[in-house]
Amino acid sequence: MAFDNLTLEKGMYTEAKAKGQTFTQFLESIDSSKDYDDGLDAFTRQLKRFDIKVKGPNTDVIEKFFATSDSAVLFPEYISRTVLVGLEKANILPEIVATTTTIDADTYRAIYMDDGTDAKKRKSLKRVGEGGQLPETTIKTKENVTNIYKYGRLLKASYEALRRKKLNVFEIFLQQIGREIAQDMAYDGIKVIISGDGNSNAADILTIGDATIGGTASTLTYDEYIAFWAEFDPYEMNTVLAPKLQLKDILTLPEFKDPQAGFTFQKDGKLISPLGAKLVRADQVKEQSINGIVGLDKALCLEEIVEQGITTESDKLIDKQLERTAISRVGGFNKLFQPAAKILKWG
Structure with missing residues (x-):
């Protein structure tokens, strides 16, 4: 099926979440970029399909997303991706995080390494003679689970107030929401350190x-x-x-x-x-x-623990009910050593 023949439905967000995917990843599963040579991903191809311009001097207004019921389905993912850009710009977590683990549960129980010595002291791994016993290192589950929190903001604005606003201006405010989420997450990451x-x-x-x-x-x-x-x-x-x-x-x-x-x-x-x-x-x-x-x-x-991507209340956004729409990311942090x-x- 060609990208311009896809039927877009808001239920796709529910399907994507059930598979642990973002909306873009879900679109890629049914319209793979491997089949194209246009430098676009499945989501930006849909923007091109509906001639929605989110960058440049001729940026469209928000109302353009709602020209059809299909194009309206793209709006929550546009918000998620734009907030994520702001989060990544202001985020110091890449400077301090060793690894990121993506989960699809409400809790996370981390593991740690126990070699039978004081963790604060260097362990001497001496040579073992023939028939001797090798030193043991055991991987165990931590006693306490890692706390998982929701970081986000409520978007409070009516569709009537925003519909004729240019997307490049709206983008600035969405990216600032991402920056604020990044600062909140960095605070908790450093607190765990x-x-x-x-x-x-x-x-x-x-x-x-x-x-x-x-x-x-x-x-x-x-x-x-x-x-x-x-x-x-x-x-x-x-x-x-x-x-x-x-x-x-x-x-x-x-x-x-x-x-x-x-x-x-x-x-x-x-x-x-x-x-x-x-x-x-x-x-x-x-x-x-x-x-x-x-x-x-x-x-x-x-270790950073996160759910997939930025979450928005897609039904509200698609139905133009922007008032008190939650934009959030779920995550937590685990001390490794x-x-x-x-x-x-x-x-």
């Missing part, structure tokens, strides 16, 4: 001026930064989350002001910290009452 996921795995806290880090309380120097970095062995501190004031303290370290670091920052705005860890501005750290920074091994620290994140406090 700092405080743990309810399974006694909060990050260790080190303080400048104590016996481990040394130095003068409330003052960050390169020596204390190196001492903090050294505490990660055998993990690697490759990412640093820092709120505004602590970020300034790091950026003004003399060791940061080498010509190459300064050139890179001035050229493209990418932050390079001493010892190579990527600096990420994260004011959510301050919101957790931490006057300091969080160092982490990105590859081993945090407790020693893969540590906190350095000062100030």
Whole structure:
């Protein structure tokens, strides 16, 4: 069946959800892009079919989606995709998440590795002689389930108020909703890194001026930064989350002001910290009452759990009942390895 002969029905959203798919993925299953050479996916082909222009100087008005009952079915997916663009633009989670798991349930019980030693200490894997017993590592289920939350906003607007508004303007507001969802999710992700996921795995806290880090309380120097970095062995501190004031303290370290670091920052705005860890501005750290920074091994620290894509109340949107329409994403976070994140406090 050609893409321009498809009958679009709002029940497709229910079918897609039952299969754990987005609406676009569902369309792809019945109209695969492999059969075309147009550079479009199944959803954007449907926009082309109904001549709905969502980009460029000749962008259509919202009313264009509702010219036919078939084209109206595309509106919820347009909103979902546009919100997702905003979420991805403002999202720092890719900088701190090791892996993302997609689920289709209300709860998630994570696993962890138990090798019979103190998780905070390095395990010595010595040679085993002939006939000797290999050290054991057991994968277990965590005692407490991962909390799953709904992140979102209510869209409050009448169809009459929006129908003649240009899609490129409406897009700006939808993307801002995505940015706000991203900020909410980042807050909870960082909270799990700092405080743990309810399974006694909060990050260790080190303080400048104590016996481990040394130095003068409330003052960050390169020596204390190196001492903090050294505490990660055998993990690697490759990412640093820092709120505004602590970020300034790091950026003004003399060791940061080498010509190459300064050139890179001035050229493209990418932050390079001493010892190579990527600096990420994260004011959510301050919101957790931490006057300091969080160092982490990105590859081993945090698992993100999400349901598929952005969810909208499709029936309402298709029927032009925009008032109090929920736009949301469901997700949660699981701490993978407790020693893969540590906190350095000062100030």
